[in-house]
Amino acid sequence: MKVNIPTPLRAYTKGKETVEVSASSVQGALDALVLTAPELKKHLFTEDDKLRSFVNVYLNDEDIRYLPQREDTATTEVDELTIIPSIAGGSAYSSKSPVPLSC
Amino acid sequence: MLRLTFADYESLRAHGEETYPHECCGILLGNNDSAGNSVKQVIRAGNTRSDSAHNRYHIAPEELIRAQREGRKAGLDIIGFYHSHPDHPARWSQTDFEEAHWFGxxxxxxxxxxxxxxxxxxxxxxxxxxxxxxxxDEALEIDVTGVEENVASHAAKMSVDVREGDKT
Incomplete structure (x- = not known):
């Protein structure tokens, strides 16, 4: 199946926009992807192997976080996995940093 | 350096005026080369942060995926994003920094x-x-080629109109 790689992570897939992997589940596809491109691992997963909070993974048009079986959802060769980091921000002060940054 | 046409520059600025006092947001499709990022298409996105739209923005991943697919068909990549700061300086905030994950x-x-x-x-x-x-900090290079032509065309038309007016 095809895994679509976003612009900022293509440095770890030799510039490839898509990577072909063989897998029967979402987790299997992510594992196969990391096996093919080991440097991707730290960008996608935390140290305890959980998907980073800002990394969205879509199976075709579905966010895997909202699929009943999440990462264990079965896949076939015609499915497509898309990795897409989140885009957010704003002028608000961060809840993590109560002191405003002067920049 | 970020290069874009005057029309695209005006388009993303106009978006911020239209959504005021809320933040606007959008996606920049284009290409990256040794000189930097070049915008070829500006895609307006919705701000999903309806709870705090005056000082927060978030683009739905579905919109990003659609833009990525659209770009791929045209040989373009996502090379950037834009948003507005209503009544706030055009500088990145700590929130902008913490939520930025698209390197390059x-x-x-x-x-x-x-x-x-x-x-x-x-x-x-x-x-x-x-x-x-x-x-x-990244320099903006705004291509005003079309604008110059429009101004020249407009000036030429005005000149013709004046001459036509002289005849009457």
């Missing part, structure tokens, strides 16, 4: 003061990981 992409911010677009700045997200990322 341009983050364009327009200050909107009382509904009017003022300063527009761009910041390049440098680095390759969350631990070493940093925003760097």
């Amino acid at each position: 992409c341009s983050y364009v911010i327009t200050a909107i003061e009382q509904g009017q677009a003022r300063i527009t700045n761009s910041f390049l997200l440098k680095g390759t990981s969350e631990d070493e990322k940093a925003f760097e």
Whole structure:
């Protein structure tokens, strides 16, 4: 199946926009992807192997976080996995940093 | 450096005026080369942060995926994003920084003061990981080629109109 790689992570897939992997589940596809491109691992997963909070993974048009079986959802060769980091921000002060940054 | 046409520059600034007092946001499709990022298409996105739209923005991943697919068909990549800061400087905030994850992409911010677009700045997200990322000021190069032609065309038309007026 095809895994679509976003612009900022293509440095770890030799510039490839898509990577072909063989897998029967979402987790299997992510594992196969990391096996093919080991440097991707730290960008996608935390140290305890959980998907980073800002990394969205879509199976075709579905966010895997909202699929009943999440990462264990079965896949076939015609499915497509898309990795897409989140885009957010704003002028608000961060809840993590109560002191405003002067920049 | 971030290069874009005057029309695209005006388009993203106008978006911020239209959504004022809320933040606008959008996606920049284009290409990256040794000179930097070049915008070929500006895609307006919805701000899903309806709970705090005056000082927060978030683009639905579905919109990003659609833009990525659209770009791929045209040989373009996502090379940046834009958003507005209503009644706030056109500088990145700590929130902008913490939520920035697209390394190598341009983050364009327009200050909107009382509904009017003022300063527009761009910041390049440098680095390759969350631990070493940093925003760097990025120069904007605005292509006014079409604008010059339009002005010239407009001036020529006005000249003809004046001459036509002289005849009457």
